[in-house]
Amino acid sequence: MTERSGRRGSAALPVALLVVAAACLWGASRMTWVRLTSFDGLGESRTDELLGSTWAAATTPLALVLVAAIAASFAVRGWASRVLALLIAVVAVAAAIPAVRLLIAGASDSESAALAELPARAQVSMTDVSVLPAIVTLVGAVCAFAAAVVSIRKTFAPQVLSSKYDAPAVRRDEVARRARTTASGAGVQDEGEDLTERMMWDALDAGEDPTDESGTRRSSD
Numbered sequence: 001m002t003e004r005s006g007r008r009g010s011a012a013l014p015v016a017l018l019v020v021a022a023a024c025l026w027g028a029s030r031m032t033w034v035r036l037t038s039f040d041g042l043g044e045s046r047t048d049e050l051l052g053s054t055w056a057a058a059t060t061p062l063a064l065v066l067v068a069a070i071a072a073s074f075a076v077r078g079w080a081s082r083v084l085a086l087l088i089a090v091v092a093v094a095a096a097i098p099a100v101r102l103l104i105a106g107a108s109d110s111e112s113a114a115l116a117e118l119p120a121r122a123q124v125s126m127t128d129v130s131v132l133p134a135i136v137t138l139v140g141a142v143c144a145f146a147a148a149v150v151s152i153r154k155t156f157a158p159q160v161l162s163s164k165y166d167a168p169a170v171r172r173d174e175v176a177r178r179a180r181t182t183a184s185g186a187g188v189q190d191e192g193e194d195l196t197e198r199m200m201w202d203a204l205d206a207g208e209d210p211t212d213e214s215g216t217r218r219s220s221d
Contacts, residue, residue, distance in 0.1 A: 011154065013147075013150050014073065014147040014148075014150045014151045014154070015070055015073060015147075017143045017144070017146050017147035017150065018066050018069055018070045018073070018088070018143070018144065018147045019070065020139075020140070020143045021066050021092070021140040021141070021143035021144035021147065022063045022064075022066035022067050022070070022140070023063075023140070024136050024137065024139050024140025024143065025059045025060075025062055025063035025066065025095055025137060025140045025141075026059075026060070026063040027136060028052045028056070028059055028099075028133045028134075028136045028137040028140065029051065029052040029053045029056070029059040029060045029063065030051060030052065030053070031051065031052055031130070031132065031133040031136070032049045032050065032051055032130055032133070033050055033051065033052050033054075033055040033056065033102065033107075033129070033130055033133045033134070034049075034050040034055055034102075034107045034112055034115075034127060034128070034129055034130070035047065035048070035049050035050070035127075035128040035130070036048050036050070036107075036109075036112045036113070036116060036124050036126065036127045036128070037124070037125050037126040037127075038113065038116075038118055038122045038123060038124045038125060039122065039123060039125060040118075040119055040121050040122040040123070041121065042121075045125065046118075046122070048116040048118070050112065050115055050116060052133050052137070054115055055098070055102075055107075055115060056098035056099070056102075056137070058094060058095065058098070059095060059098075059137060062091050062094060062095050063140075065087075065091050066088070066091060066144060069084060069087065069088050069091075072084055073151065077155075078155065081151060081154075081155045082151075082152055082155050084151065085147075085148040085149075085151035085152045085155070086148070086152075088144055088145075088147055088148040088151070089144075089145055089148035089149075091144055092141045092142070092144035092145035092148065093141070093145070095137055095140060095141040095144065096137070096138055096141035096142075098134075098137070099133075099134040099135075099137040099138050099141070100134075100138070102129060102134045103131065103134050106127075106129055107127050107129050108127075109124040109127055112124060112127050
């Protein structure tokens with residue numbers, strides 16, 4: 001019961017992270033990143049607001065990619081799941097680049113004027129950068145990258161834990177086979193090092209004597 005709940009939790013975690021990441025990128029694309037004031041010498045000053053969809057145009061399509069990744073995560077397995085996780089990691093890095101650049105370098109007047117489509121005669125008198133949208137974007141990027149890491153780790157988990165969920169008869173046969181192989185290959189002297197405690201108990205449960213080199217079954221009472 002606990003193991004099954006743990007597996008459900010590990011499967012739900014990357015999906016939850018992707019939902020948060022997509023929501024952050026989508027929300028950031030609707031927020032004002034840069035506000036600039038300009039004048040052209042012919043009239044009053046003009047104020048333009050550059051949304052995330054304009055200043056960091058990739059945020060909207062990247063948010064949609066993450067939404068698609070949520071749906072794909074339920075359909076792919078194995079190597080395809082690892083490829084999907086790598087794609088999510090690339091999306092996370094791509095989303096973080098404009099946010100980091102804005103926080104470090106700020107917004108240049110020329111770039112702001114070009115994105116605002118100001119006339120050539122206009123001059124930018126003031127540029128105001130909003131930090132919150134960049135932080136929201138970074139939160140989304142971190143969540144997306146974390147989802148990629150969890151997804152990659154999850155693809156290796158079944159290889160390690162699959163024996164726990166095999167049928168009892170299959171497990172007993174497998175443990176018995178491993179016990180016989182270890183006993184015949186290494187001898188009684190090395191069995192204490194090669195056989196784990198769980199293997200020995202499972203071998204006994206399967207009717208095998210882990211200390212018997214011949215691999216014969218114990219007679220039932």
